[in-house]
Amino acid sequence: MRNLSFILQKEFRQIFRNTTILRMMFIMPIIQLIVIPLAADYEIKHLSISVIDQDHSSYSRRLISKLTSSDYFRLVQYDNDYSKALDNVGKGKSDLILTIPAHFERDLIKENSAKLALAADASNNVKAGLGSSYAVQMIADYNNDIREEWIQLPKFVDMPQIQITTSNWYNPHIDYHLFMVPGILAILVTMVGSFLASLNIVSEKEKGTIEQINVTPIKKYEFILGKLIPFWILGMITITIGMIVAFVIFKIIPIGSYLTIYGFSAIYLLAVLGIGLLISTFSDSQQQATLFAFFFMMIFVLMSGLYTPIESMPDWARYIANFNPPMYFVKVIRAVFIKGSSFSDLLPDFLKIIGFAIFFNGLAIFNYRKRSA
Amino acid sequence: MLSQETVITTHNLTKSFGDFTAVNAITFEVKAGEIFGFLGANGAGKTTAMRILCGLLSPTSGEATVAGFDVYKENESIKKHIGYMSQKFSLFEDLTVRENIEFFGGIYGLSRKELKEKGNDLIQRLGMGKEAEKLVGSLPLGWKQKISFSTAILHQPKIVFLDEPTGGVDPITRRQFWDMIYEATDSGITVFVTTHYMDEAEYCNRVSIMVDGSISALDTPNNLKHQFDTDSMEGVFLKLARQAKRGE
Amino acid sequence: MKLFFAFIRKEFWHVLRDTRSLIILLGLPVMMMLLFGFALSNEVKNSNIGILDLSHDESTIQLADRFDQSRYFSVTQKLKRESEIAEAFRKNELRMVVIFPPNFQENISHNKQAQIRFIGDATDPNTSNIMINYATAIIRDYQNEILGEQKLPYRIELESSMLYNPKLSSAFNFVPGVMTLILMLLGAMMTSVSIVKEKEKGTMEILLVSPMRPIMVVITKAIPYLLLCFVDVLLILLLAYTVLDMPMRGNIGLLLAESILFIFTTLSLGLLISNLVDTQQVAMFISLVGLLMPALIFSGFMFPLENMPLPMQVISNIVPTKWFYSIVSTIMVKGLGFEYVWKQTLILVGMTLFYLTIAMKKFKIRLE
Numbered sequence: 001m002r003n004l005s006f007i008l009q010k011e012f013r014q015i016f017r018n019t020t021i022l023r024m025m026f027i028m029p030i031i032q033l034i035v036i037p038l039a040a041d042y043e044i045k046h047l048s049i050s051v052i053d054q055d056h057s058s059y060s061r062r063l064i065s066k067l068t069s070s071d072y073f074r075l076v077q078y079d080n081d082y083s084k085a086l087d088n089v090g091k092g093k094s095d096l097i098l099t100i101p102a103h104f105e106r107d108l109i110k111e112n113s114a115k116l117a118l119a120a121d122a123s124n125n126v127k128a129g130l131g132s133s134y135a136v137q138m139i140a141d142y143n144n145d146i147r148e149e150w151i152q153l154p155k156f157v158d159m160p161q162i163q164i165t166t167s168n169w170y171n172p173h174i175d176y177h178l179f180m181v182p183g184i185l186a187i188l189v190t191m192v193g194s195f196l197a198s199l200n201i202v203s204e205k206e207k208g209t210i211e212q213i214n215v216t217p218i219k220k221y222e223f224i225l226g227k228l229i230p231f232w233i234l235g236m237i238t239i240t241i242g243m244i245v246a247f248v249i250f251k252i253i254p255i256g257s258y259l260t261i262y263g264f265s266a267i268y269l270l271a272v273l274g275i276g277l278l279i280s281t282f283s284d285s286q287q288q289a290t291l292f293a294f295f296f297m298m299i300f301v302l303m304s305g306l307y308t309p310i311e312s313m314p315d316w317a318r319y320i321a322n323f324n325p326p327m328y329f330v331k332v333i334r335a336v337f338i339k340g341s342s343f344s345d346l347l348p349d350f351l352k353i354i355g356f357a358i359f360f361n362g363l364a365i366f367n368y369r370k371r372s373a
Numbered sequence: 374m375l376s377q378e379t380v381i382t383t384h385n386l387t388k389s390f391g392d393f394t395a396v397n398a399i400t401f402e403v404k405a406g407e408i409f410g411f412l413g414a415n416g417a418g419k420t421t422a423m424r425i426l427c428g429l430l431s432p433t434s435g436e437a438t439v440a441g442f443d444v445y446k447e448n449e450s451i452k453k454h455i456g457y458m459s460q461k462f463s464l465f466e467d468l469t470v471r472e473n474i475e476f477f478g479g480i481y482g483l484s485r486k487e488l489k490e491k492g493n494d495l496i497q498r499l500g501m502g503k504e505a506e507k508l509v510g511s512l513p514l515g516w517k518q519k520i521s522f523s524t525a526i527l528h529q530p531k532i533v534f535l536d537e538p539t540g541g542v543d544p545i546t547r548r549q550f551w552d553m554i555y556e557a558t559d560s561g562i563t564v565f566v567t568t569h570y571m572d573e574a575e576y577c578n579r580v581s582i583m584v585d586g587s588i589s590a591l592d593t594p595n596n597l598k599h600q601f602d603t604d605s606m607e608g609v610f611l612k613l614a615r616q617a618k619r620g621e
Numbered sequence: 622m623k624l625f626f627a628f629i630r631k632e633f634w635h636v637l638r639d640t641r642s643l644i645i646l647l648g649l650p651v652m653m654m655l656l657f658g659f660a661l662s663n664e665v666k667n668s669n670i671g672i673l674d675l676s677h678d679e680s681t682i683q684l685a686d687r688f689d690q691s692r693y694f695s696v697t698q699k700l701k702r703e704s705e706i707a708e709a710f711r712k713n714e715l716r717m718v719v720i721f722p723p724n725f726q727e728n729i730s731h732n733k734q735a736q737i738r739f740i741g742d743a744t745d746p747n748t749s750n751i752m753i754n755y756a757t758a759i760i761r762d763y764q765n766e767i768l769g770e771q772k773l774p775y776r777i778e779l780e781s782s783m784l785y786n787p788k789l790s791s792a793f794n795f796v797p798g799v800m801t802l803i804l805m806l807l808g809a810m811m812t813s814v815s816i817v818k819e820k821e822k823g824t825m826e827i828l829l830v831s832p833m834r835p836i837m838v839v840i841t842k843a844i845p846y847l848l849l850c851f852v853d854v855l856l857i858l859l860l861a862y863t864v865l866d867m868p869m870r871g872n873i874g875l876l877l878a879e880s881i882l883f884i885f886t887t888l889s890l891g892l893l894i895s896n897l898v899d900t901q902q903v904a905m906f907i908s909l910v911g912l913l914m915p916a917l918i919f920s921g922f923m924f925p926l927e928n929m930p931l932p933m934q935v936i937s938n939i940v941p942t943k944w945f946y947s948i949v950s951t952i953m954v955k956g957l958g959f960e961y962v963w964k965q966t967l968i969l970v971g972m973t974l975f976y977l978t979i980a981m982k983k984f985k986i987r988l989e
Contacts, residue, residue: 005479006475006987007480018902024906032874040923090951108775120781120782121785124950125791128789132783162729162760165738166740176747276734280861286810287642287901312666314660
C-alpha cells in the first residue's frame with residue numbers, strides 16, 4: 001500500500017502534465033453530447049417531394065397544399081414530368097414522388113374511388129419508410145376530410161366503435177434528446193475507461209519505462225491499481241461533466257437519484273477499465289491499441305441498444321449483447337434518468353456488472369506479466 | 374576490496390526461444406563488490422542473460438541465484454536487492470528529475486524524509502540544482518543516463534545491472550559515468566555491466582565474453598590479453614568474435 | 622525509382638508484420654457488415670408487453686391472445702392493478718401495457734362503444750410509437766372483423782412503391798456507410814498515426830536524410846494503406862453481393878475509380894494531420910473526434926441530414942464523407958452513371974488537392 005501512494009502520485013503528475021488527455025477529457029464529452037443528440041433525431045422533417053399532377057383539379061391542389069403545409073414535406077417539383085422527377089430522385093434532390101392521375105377528382109366523387117401513386121427513394125430505407133408512412137397518414141386524413149364533407153352527420157351510427165387512447169409515459173412530448181443524452185453519457189464513460197487506460201499502459205510499453213517498473217519490487221496488483229484508480233477518477237469526472245452539459249444544454253436532469261447513477265458508474269467503470277487493461281496486455285503499440293479499442297468500441301456501441309433496440313435483434317445477437325457491459329449501462333442510466341428507477345429496481349443489472357468487473361480485472365491481472373516466458 | 378561472498382551464481386543457465394538458443398548453458402560467478410563486465414557482439418545473448426538475472430525473463434533450464442535468491446521461484450525477492458538501468462532509456466520523460474528520484478526511491482522503500490534528503494544530496498552531487506525541476510525529457514542524453522544510474526542505486530542495492538549504459542554519449546561523460554560506477558562499488562554495490570566499448574572493458578575487474586550464446590572467455594582483462602597474446606581488449610574481442618557463426 | 626520501391630517495400634513490411642492490426646483492419650469491415658446486416662434493426666419484434674384486463678370477458682381474452690400471437694408482441698405479464706405498471710417499467714420488464722377497462726364486451730354490444738388504453742414506455746420514443754401503431758392496427762383489424770367487410774365511400778387508394786429497394790432492406794443504406802467509415806478510419810487515422818509514430822521515435826529523421834525527396838518518404842508511408850483500403854473496399858463489395866444479396870446496379874469500374882479517389886482524399890487528410898501534430902496521442906485524438914465522429918454523423922447514413930439544425934447542415938458540406946456516401950449510394954444503389962455524381966466527384970477532387978497543398982506547404986516549412 002505504501003508503494004501505491006508513490007505510484008498514484010506519479011500517475012497523477014503524468015496525467016496532469018499530458019494536455020492531450022486532459023483536453024480529450026473535457027472536449028470529447030462536450031462535443032459529443034451536444035452534437036450527437038442534435039443529429040440523432042428520428043423524426044424526419046422537410047422531406048423533398050415531387051408532385052406529378054395530371055389532374056389539375058381543385059382537389060389535387062388541395063391535397064398538395066395539405067401535404068406541403070406540414071413540416072414534413074417540401075415541394076421541390078410540381079409539373080407533369082415523371083422522368084424529371086425520377087432524375088431528381090437520382091440526383092438526391094427529391095425523396096418522394098406523388099403522382100395524381102388524370103380524372104382524380106372525377107373518379108373520387110363520381111366513382112367513389114380514386115387512385116394515387118407514391119414512390120419513395122428507398123436507397124435510405126429509414127427515410128423511405130418514415131416518409132411514406134407520413135404521406136399515407138396525411139392522405140388518409142385528407143380522405144376523411146373529404147368523406148365528412150359529403151356524408152351527413154351523424155355518421156356510422158350503429159357500428160360498434162373501439163376508442164383507443166394512448167399515452168407515452170415518461171416522455172409524452174417525444175423528445176429524442178431525453179432518449180439520446182443519457183445513452184451517450186454511458187458511451188463516453190466507456191471510451192474514457194477502455195480507451196484512455198489502454199493507451200496509457202501501452203505508451204509505457206512503447207517507451208520502455210514499463211520494463212523499469214517490472215524490475216522493481218512493485219507488486220502486480222499495485223501496478224494495476226495504480227493505473228485503475230486515476231482513470232476511475234477521470235471517468236467519474238467525465239460523467240459529472242456530462243451531466244452538467246446535459247443540464248446546461250438540454251435541461252435534462254435525472255429523475256432518479258444521483259446516488260444510483262454514481263454507484264452504478266463506479267462499478268461499471270471498474271469493468272470497462274478491466275477491458276482497457278486487457279486490451280493493453282494484448283497490444284504492443286499505441287497504434288495497435290487504438291485499433292483494438294476502436295474495434296471493440298464499435299461492437300460495444302452498436303450492440304448497446306444506444307441506436308437500435310436490443311429487442312429487435314435476432315436471438316443470437318441478443319445473446320451476445322448480454323455479454324456487452326455497455327448494454328447494461330445504457331439501460332440503467334436511461335432508466336434512472338428518464339424513469340427514476342431505483343437501486344432495487346435495477347438490482348439484477350448491478351449484480352451482472354459487478355460480475356463483469358471481477359471477471360475482466362481478474363483476467364487483466366492474470367494476463368499482466370512482470371516476467372515474460 | 375573483493376570479498377569471497379558471491380552475489381550471482383549461474384550453472385548451465387539456458388534460454389531458448391523456440392529453436393533458437395539465445396543463451397546456451399552459461400556458468401559463472403560474480404563476487405560481491407566486483408565490476409563484472411559482460412561483453413559480446415550484438416545478438417550474442419548478453420541482454421537476454423541479464424534480463425533473466427533481473428527477473429524479467431524466465432530461464433529455460435539451468436540454475437541461477439542472484440543475491441542469494443533463486444531466479445525461478447524468488448524473482449520478486451531478487452528485485453528488492455537489485456538496481457537496473459536498461460539500454461532503452463528508463464526514466465519517465467514527463468516527470469521532473471526530482472519526481473523521478475522520488476518515485477523510484479519510493480517504490481524501493483525509502484521513506485518520504487529519506488527521499489527528500491537523498492534526493493537533495495543526489496541533485497547536489499550531480500550538480501543539477503538548476504535542472505532538478507525540469508522535465509527529464511528536456512535534458513541531454515548524458516545527464517539522463519547519470520540520473521538514471523543514480524536512481525538505480527538510490528536504495529543501495531546489492532547489485533546493479535547496467536545494460537549498455539553509456540551508448541551514444543561523449544567520452545568525457547563516459548569517463549564521469551565510470552567515476553560514478555567506481556564510487557558505487559566503493560560503497561559495496563556489485564556492478565554487472567554490458568558494454569560495446571573495449572576501453573570500458575579495461576575498467577572492469579573481470580570480463581566475460583559471450584559468443585553465440587556461450588561464454589568463450591572469462592578472466593581479468595590482463596589475464597585475457599595475456600592468454601590471447603594481444604595488448605588490448607579489442608584484440609581479445611576480435612579474436613573471439615571471429616569464431617561467431619550468428620550473423621548480426 | 623528503385624529507391625522509391627525499396628521504401629515502399631519497407632513500409633509494407635511494417636504493415637504486414639503487425640498481424641494483429643492487420644486482422645483488425647480486415648476484420649473491422651466484416652464485423653460491421655455482419656452486425657448491420659444481421660443484428661441491428663429498428664423493427665419491433667416480440668416486445669414484452671403487459672395486459673391489465675379489468676373486464677376479463679370473452680372479447681378481452683380473445684384480444685389479449687391476439688396480441689400474444691402477433692409477431693410484434695409477447696405478453697409476459699398479466700397485471701392486476703394500474704399501480705403495477707410503473708414498477709414494471711422502472712424494472713425494464715415491459716415496454717407497453719394494454720388496459721381493458723371494466724365491462725368491455727358489454728360496452729361493445731350494448732353501448733356500441735368501448736375503450737382501450739395503450740400505455741407505452743416512451744423512454745425509447747421511437748419504439749414506443751411503433752409499438753402503439755402496431756397495437757392500434759391489431760384493434761382495427763378486430764373491429765373490422767366484427768363489423769364485417771364493408772367498403773367506405775369516397776375512397777382514395779394509394780399505391781406505394783419503393784424505388785431501388787422494394788424490400789426496404791437496410792443494407793442499401795449501410796453498405797455505402799460502412800465503406801465510407803472504414804476508408805476514413807484506415808486512410809486518415811492509420812496513415813497519420815504511423816507517420817507521427819516515426820516522428821516520435823526519431824526514425825523519421827533517418828528517412829529524411831536519405832537521398833529520397835522528403836515528401837516522397839511520407840508518401841511511401843501512405844501506399845500500403847492505400848492498398849489495404851482498396852482490399853477493404855473489395856471485401857465490402859464482395860460481402861454485400863454474396864452475403865447480403867445486394868445487387869450491383871451501377872458500373873463497377875466507376876465505383877472502384879471513385880473509391881480510389883476517396884482513398885486519396887483520406888490519405889491526404891492523413892498526411893495533413895501528420896504534418897500538424899507531433900505525438901501519436903494527438904493524432905489519434907484528432908482522428909477520432911475530428912474525423913470519425915463527423916464521418917459517422919455527417920455522412921447521412923446513421924442520421925438523416927435534413928433534420929439537423931442549419932449550422933450542422935452547413936458543416937456537413939465540408940465533411941468529405943457526405944459526398945462519398947452520396948456517390949456510392951448513387952452508383953451502387955440507384956445504378957446511375959457519372960452524370961449524376963460528377964459534382965460530388967469534383968468536390969472530392971477539390972478537397973484532396975486542398976489538403977495536399979496545405980500538407981506540402983507545412984512540410985516544407987518544417988524542413989527549413
